[in-house]
Amino acid sequence: MSDAQTLSTRTHLGHLLNPGDLVMAFDIRNCNVNNTVFDEMKPEDIPDVIIVKKVYDRARRLAHRKWKLKRLVVDGNIVGNGTESVADEFQRFMEDVEEDPALREKINIYKDEERINQAVDSDDEAIPDAPTLAEMLDDLNFEDSEMQDVAAESSQEEPMEKA
Secondary structure, eight states: OOOOOOOOOOOTTTTTOOTTOEEEEEESTTOOOOOHHHHHSOGGGSOSEEEEEEEOOHHHHHHHOOEEOOOOEETTEETTOSSHHHHHHHHHHHHHHHHOHHHHTTSOOEEOHHHHSSOOOSOGGGSOOOOOTTTOBOOOOOOOHHHHHHHHHHHHSOOOOOO
């Protein structure tokens, strides 16, 4: 016999959910609520859980991600990239950027040319709406040839001697 329980709830996320999907939810059956309105509700009107968010498979999501974010580099090292918890937090941030179009408007998102050229074959419905190519910026490289020429000339000049 299975340990699975059937729970009842209503949600505004129904258009995103399919049978077998994973979700994050508040377990109302086992929580301690101190609210007079909640206490006055009939037990049959109280849902077992309140669904908050659909959870997507990280591996599949990462394979479909065709964009990247720039990070601050100091002395050849990425700032704040020392621990696994920081890396996990950065991945969660990228997932939030992927899911929230309002957040994407405020962030520069760059095309990841390596991943754009890779072919990924699986169902795209399981992945949230990712940034479109129109939202992404090309990775800009500014090379000022005049500055390079001036730097080369100044290194070839001989230093002046003191009299």
